[in-house]
Amino acid sequence: MSEAVFRTVKASQVILKELMVPAYANFGGKVHGGVILGLMDKIAYTCAASHCKGYSVTASVDSVDFLNPVEVGDLLTLYASVNYVGTSSMEVGIKVESENFREGTVKHTNTSYFTMVALSEETRKPVKVAGLLLEDEEEIRRFVMGKLRKKLRRAHQKEIEDIRQMLDLDLNQAMKEVEGENCQLSKS
Numbered sequence: 001m002s003e004a005v006f007r008t009v010k011a012s013q014v015i016l017k018e019l020m021v022p023a024y025a026n027f028g029g030k031v032h033g034g035v036i037l038g039l040m041d042k043i044a045y046t047c048a049a050s051h052c053k054g055y056s057v058t059a060s061v062d063s064v065d066f067l068n069p070v071e072v073g074d075l076l077t078l079y080a081s082v083n084y085v086g087t088s089s090m091e092v093g094i095k096v097e098s099e100n101f102r103e104g105t106v107k108h109t110n111t112s113y114f115t116m117v118a119l120s121e122e123t124r125k126p127v128k129v130a131g132l133l134l135e136d137e138e139e140i141r142r143f144v145m146g147k148l149r150k151k152l153r154r155a156h157q158k159e160i161e162d163i164r165q166m167l168d169l170d171l172n173q174a175m176k177e178v179e180g181e182n183c184q185l186s187k188s
């Protein structure tokens with residue numbers, strides 16, 4: 001049997017910097033949220049690939065709350081780190097900051113967690129990833145929080161699925177749920 005492999009968190013940490021050019025602007029003149037999401041997906045992949053030394057896919061993205069708008073001309077910096085690994089999944093934590101040189105300010109734009117799953121390039125099935133070698137208290141804390149978020153994600157998915165199945169079976173309950181909401185039933 002081959003020996004288990006462990007890699008440090010630092011070995012796969014990634015920093016990505018990108019200047020927010022005019023082509024990234026939305027109709028309001030601010031940077032399009034999709035540009036930031038695209039960069040987050042890119043850094044999540046880079047970080048996960050560095051840890052597992054192979055191919056992975058994005059399985060899920062936790063909520064992304066944009067705390068501050070990003071301006072054209074800002075320098076965006078993304079920091080990514082593997083917080084937690086399961087058998088084939090890796091939770092990558094991403095923090096995004098934007099720096100405005102003219103004002104001399106750095107703002108926290110958003111933080112999110114991407115779950116990446118390592119796949120075999122031949123079979124496209126999930127494969128085991130290296131373990132994490134935790135080197136300090138902060139890394140232990142992040143690992144435990146990642147483990148907790150994995151449990152909560154599963155519970156959340158199950159709850160939504162249970163409610164969906166219940167509404168499929170019980171149209172009366174679905175009718176009660178729409179009462180008082182910002183919708184109208186079509187008469188046709």
Ligand SMILES: CC(C)(COP(=O)(O)OP(=O)(O)OC[C@H]1O[C@@H](n2cnc3c(N)ncnc32)[C@H](O)[C@@H]1OP(=O)(O)O)[C@@H](O)C(=O)NCCC(=O)NCCS
Nearest residue numbers: 056057058059060085086087088089090115117119126153
């Ligand atoms: C992600 C994917 C590989 C999971 O496949 P699966 O057959 O459900 O795999 P399993 O049930 O064996 O789960 C494998 C791992 O993925 C995790 N996982 C599966 N679905 C998940 C989800 N929706 N969110 C978070 N983690 C998930 C499991 O918790 C498990 O982790 P572990 O091995 O560390 O315990 C599959 O759903 C897939 O290919 N999705 C499409 C991904 C994609 O195309 N992404 C966008 C382009 S990159």
